[in-house]
Amino acid sequence: MAYIIKNAKVVNEGAILDADIQIKNDRIHRIGNDISEKNAEYIDAKGQFLLPGVIDDQVHFREPGLTHKASIASESKAALAGGITTFIEQPNTIPLTTSIERLEEKFRIAKKTSFANYSFMLGGTNNNLEEIKKLSPLSCAGIKIFLGSSTGNMLINDEKAIGSIFSSTNLVISSHCEDEMRIRNNLEFYKSKFGNNIPMRYHYKIRDTEACFLSSSRAIKIAKKTGARLHIFHVSTGKEINLFDNTTPLKQKKITAEACVHHLWFSKKDYTTKGSLIKWNPSIKTKKDRKALRKAILEDKIDIIASDHAPHTLAEKSNSYLNCPSGGPLVQHALLVMLELFLKGKITITKVVEKMCHNPSILFQIKDRGFIREGYFADLVLVDLQDSQKVSKGNLLYKCGWSPFEGEVFQSKVTHTFVNGKLMFSKGKVSSDIFSKRLEFNRG
Template structure:
């Protein structure tokens, strides 16, 4: 059916909540208003539940190509829509890596056939692909990714001359993983001398330390100021780093922005004893004080975006000694329920969730006609029931890897419906059999 009429919604959008109906025609939002009627439309009555713009996750690792035993575009995008995420930006550290224009377009071709959510890909910078970056059209993809600290995939960019040339030679957003590699290697060797490979995971935030994060992120920010580059620092994990960012100008005017991820807002180093390597991420989950300072910076708008850094690994891969257990974990299905818990706790409002997870990614990356509930925009929408509690179990986890760091957690809110380009992609635990995700477009 070409028309869907969502009735009795509480629409959360642009810092307000209004009671309205929403008429979808084909892939667009046609009308928003009270008491809409259309005899030719399929009616979806959401009975006073909340209607949000579809979430935009600016950092995921869906593992295709080359690492599809962990996850793939189809499996992880399905999990994303189950969590109300309708658009994502996938990272370049796959196998092969997305570091040539040819490999970038191959990824888009894969996603065109398989993705249940809208998609773009970040183009990976390396020590030797500056000429490829210069050839990259500014509207071809979501941006350039630089690993200024090594992580899964070994894409470390450590030549400072090359880094500065990249900063000077692209108009696109440069998204950076910031950890100082020299500091990390020195810390790791110190702990290996004492423990060998079986280092207690509680030392992870001391190996990938706050000092390593600040040293790298502060250098990146200074270089962006020097060159005028558009810098977005991924997954801040320390309180100290938050002072590098501004909240005295609108997001659209910022040249230097930052993101915080679900795990750094939820967990602390006190959780390593219970969760072990399941919460081993790069950058590391750090102290409760760091977590509190991240929340403070998020709420006062020094931090602009909430994302997931969704990065699945098999349990048997995670269940190894410290030096062999990979960093990362799956999060897209549970990111919005986790933040809605913080709404129930009075930490942040629904409007602020929508700002940080829908509006701001659209602004930051100049995404065309997404991230808002607006007439003429693509009908990417998520319906949230704030009173439908559920427990995360293996049976309801949608990730291909089959586990979640939230397993055993009871959330008070549930995503009941997700619309992608006007198509009902997810409804009460059931997925559309066909993918309807599209390539994201940009207006730069």
């Protein structure tokens, strides 16, 4: 099927262009004006904004082993409804993705069941250095290490092992950075005050600014010493911002940073109404931190905006603080959050596209995706910025069946999502066909 998208406002590479897009097979065939083709299916964008498909560099789709929470099939459908056409999934599943054999098992699952394009990360541990050394640079997105404990018990706390990993690969090493000793000491303090009934609002005090800064600064120090290519996931504090550079082009940066939509939207005051639904690691912090993160995005000290989609069931999230897992579902609404910030004047739509589409492609050296260019894969998202929608259980596609945004009215809506030239989402429905592809990389 060939498509022609007419009268779109194409947002790409820092500009907004009034243009038509011609799609043939799985590629963008032509970008121009007054494009026509006899046998094509026409979509009149009517001045809506056309974006490259979002590339989410951090999701947890829970398969294998935790499919009561989510699956690659269910969450990739939700991603398409939210304009995310490509995801990079994390290794804290059951079993942990810490061997090449386990990594390829996930690729086999995704090939059969994923509705969005996919890649995965191999998890680094205290004792799997040989697996990391054997990993082909073309096989997956990169390496993930947990320098703070979170879902999956993948904490790597041996500094010698960290240095060995950093010295043994040219792949991007993405890191969860929170200082474990700091967190444990904070937790003991609040347990001494409240016993086992710690109020949820103290989460940001337990997993606090200093825990993040100590770990991030230590990881960056090791990376600079070893020459590693380090990417700090989900930066959540203003204090960490000065650890990052905005003078070096992204292609040349050795140290990069990501922020997540929940840290850009919520603040500690929201614990009062949202409670455990916004319990994440790293924690939601203050309005001052949120303001600093938004500023850092505009100043290019933060390179990527992602979701850190990490669903749990409502029953699990209903537990008391010590037994309540951290994380929540986000892929269906991550782009809408950023478009809302655009409509509120907090960021430009070109900057949203840069951080959510272009920069993940550049950073992970993804082949032919992340831009609207002739010859690139036709991963495209059409958004209507004048069609509001209220988030409710009835329009959620997450397997877990809830969202921290329930009740929120977003002013925009994803109307069409293309994956590899196929219309996969329109009129509120995701196609039942699978046309996704395993990511390929431009790496030597």
